[in-house]
Amino acid sequence: MTIFYFTATGNSFAVAKKIGGTSRSGSSFLSIPQVVSNSHLHFKDDVIGLVFPVYGLGLPEMVRAFLKKATWEADYAFAVGTYGCLPGAAARNVQRFIRKQGNRLDYAQSLLMVDNFLPGFDIGDQIAKIPRKQTDAHLAQITVDIQNRKPLDAKACFFWRVASVVMKQGERTVMGSKQGQRYIVNGSCVKCGVCAKVCPAGNIAVTERVAFGDQCERCLSCLHLCPKNAIHMRNEKSAARWRHPEVSLSEIIAANNRSRCEQPEA
Template identity: 45%
Template sequence: MITLYFSATGNSLTVAKKIGGELISIPQAVKNDQYKFEDDVIGLVFPTYCCYPPKIVRDFMAKAKLKADYLFAVATYGNAMGKGGDGSEMLEFDKLAKAAGYSFSYLNSILMVDNFIDNFDIEKEIKKIPSKRIDENIILTIEDIKNRKTYIKNPGFMGKMITAICKGLVASQDKGLAAQKFLVDDSCTGCATCVKVCPYGNISVRDGIPQFGTNCMSCYACIHNCPHKAIHKKSEKSAKRWRNPEITLKEIIAANYQ
């Protein structure tokens, strides 16, 4: 089994590691121009941005050559935006997979910590962890995959409507300009951790200060993984940062460094 993954703050990497198989970072696959994969089972694990798969996942799928008897995808998300809305990203992934000529047998999503600091206070999100039944849902998903279950998560009417509303937000994100609104405070040491965790190579350090380009996909890996919490979003709701405690900074760097 091959498990392809993208993870900015560790939620999706946690799930990918527990699913198992040969783990392959999507950013590293893209960097190495590696799009052809063959195994009995191939899966993708990724986070959700505004009810859609991240741009790097969408771009990867447009070029991927996957050959397997069983294809699955699992998305992590932070908050359901309506009844059944947590299936929205699978609706969109199904569309892009079919456009690329693939029919996935299993499409599911797992509720985890929402680290989108534009809208959510991380401290409050962490307090919600017990109610999200994260470990239980991961175990159920792993069993489904082991049993080669056929399942496509349905977002329902409300989820489809919210996904349609979010389409404009995703188009705005895809312009790559989000980092132009990032702020760096005096606690920055110029350590370049932000450079190493960016999956798009969008950050450089000049004169000890991070410089952000115009190819940002709003993954916020730089914000959440900064050792000094020196990077901020103008509109952030929380100064607290989140990296899944099961994942180390070293693992995020290994997965994303361009």
């Protein structure tokens, strides 16, 4: 099994690992930030999967860019969108998008997890809601579906299809690609360089200060994973931060690090 994933705070990677761990023939996990710039993006395996976080009821820009270029040959293919509150038509839209690109996609599903969108949610509240979200039970069902190679066409009513288009645009407007330049780095920053290493866009340079470019993916990994909690947004709902407990900081660095220059050790 080959699973492509994109992750900021570990939810999607934890899901990829759980699903991939059930494959008898072993699994390869390919981080989209590490492969998106490759000129050759053709893949062949018995099962191919995609796990991504829902952004603005749709796909992160980098996942969309990857899917525009990638082709694959598989006997079965699936996509799982992790989300924290409302998935909208994300699963349906990703299924249609992948098929329109000429690739196979048999199964598309969304999975409720902790919402890491700081302008919308208090992370303390999100953590308290984990039992009610029933993520583990739903993920167990998704894993069985995939093991059994179940087909599933994701459905979404007209309202959610329209809402997905409007929300995606709204999210782009509220958090544009220069979003990083609006983050506030406070005096707790020790220039350790973790923010640069977890940025999937390679958009952060740490010298005598932390500088953000204009390629921000808006994923908020730099805010959530800063060891000193030194990066903030004016409109964040909490100072508390999230990283999935089954995914380590070094795993996220390995998945996302695109910085060209050597950064100080985390």
